[in-house]
Amino acid sequence: MNGSVRMGRVLGVPLRVHWSVPLLVLLFGSSLGSRTLPASVPDQSSATYTVAGLVGALLLLGSLLAHEAAHAFTALKKGIEVKSITLWALGGMTEMGRPRGAGATFLVAVSGPLTSFVVGGAAIGAGIGLDAVSGWAVPAAVLVWLGWVNVVLGVFNLLPATPLDGGRVVQALMWWRTGDRDRADRAAARGGQILGILLISLGWIAVLRGAFGGLWLALVGFFLVIVAGAERQRARLVPALRGVKAADAMSGPVETCPDWFTVERCVHDVALRAHHSTLVLTDFQGRPSGLLRLPQLARIPAEQRQTLRVRDVATALSHITTCAPDDLLEDVLEKLRPGMDPRILVTDGQHLVGIITARDISRIVQRHTLGGTENQ
Structure with missing residues (x-):
């Protein structure tokens, strides 16, 4: 609470x-x-x-x-x-x-x-x-x-x-x-x-x-x-x-940005070309390290963008729920805590394979409501 x-x-x-x-x-x-x-x-x-x-x-x-x-x-x-x-x-x-x-x-x-x-x-x-x-x-x-x-x-x-x-x-x-x-x-x-x-x-x-x-x-x-x-x-x-795996619900490919980029470089090299409003930050080994929403970048004053690193303004991995592709989605949602980012990162080992958003879950629910039996 x-x-x-x-x-x-x-x-x-x-x-x-x-x-x-x-x-x-x-x-x-x-x-x-x-x-x-x-x-x-x-x-x-x-x-x-x-x-x-x-x-x-x-x-x-x-x-x-x-x-x-x-x-x-x-x-x-x-x-x-x-x-x-x-x-x-x-x-x-x-x-x-x-x-x-x-x-x-x-x-x-x-x-x-x-x-x-x-x-x-x-x-x-x-x-x-x-x-x-x-x-x-x-x-x-x-x-x-x-x-x-x-x-x-x-x-x-x-x-x-x-x-x-x-x-x-x-x-x-x-x-x-x-x-x-x-x-x-x-x-x-x-x-x-x-x-x-x-x-x-x-x-x-x-x-x-x-x-x-x-x-x-x-x-x-x-x-x-x-x-x-x-x-x-x-x-x-x-x-x-029930019975739906994380791999069945996730969307991808996920747009990423190195977490050591400055905000200015992220904006020009990644954000302006992005098709989604959320970027997954990755470290030097390519492992996910945080989440960054484009509105967060827009709120940063221009004079700070040349020196401020994106990892300093992003949601840290400790506040993000992660899961494996074969994990049941029902069990994954149990891991969500108040104050955590509602998006869920799907990783295979340390490799990022997808992301689950509220829209993805809504899609699964709508298919169930329509009487579909397929998870995909």
């Missing part, structure tokens, strides 16, 4: 924290310290409420991490690649590969809510016990609050709509019952869009009635609509791309 910073690893998986996480801590800490605790444990100092609210918000953040770590742990046990865990203002996200079976999908999905229920039950029990044994009312109230928030989190995540865990459960059950994964994916994504629209509507109704907390509900709904829409689009793409 853009705007996130890597903060170590959990279970060997990169952990990233979005810039919005401090807002989450401040929001819940303020709500707990200014309203919930004074109502349940009155006559305490402002400092006590403030510190307790902050501790409670941090414990909530830890429970969100536990929820996502449960997904990651179960996925790794099932042999599914887990790419990252990201915490952000609306909770957490675990980026992973697609499970190969309905059973694995189900177990990965339910592991998160079950963890939230366990954490919630343990926190409520600990809070009640602490209050009864020691009389520490404020810490006990924080634990009880934490427990109920986790219970609500678990219940909300089990709503039958993608990308919530309940949507994944629906996918798994429909896939297991019908044997049609694509149909299951589309149904869960459609449920996510419907739920998102419902939450947006309820949120704005709440705002119009003076409850500005409805903005948070509307924001969650907007997120669901966006992600579920992307999942629905993906569910339409997968059947068209």
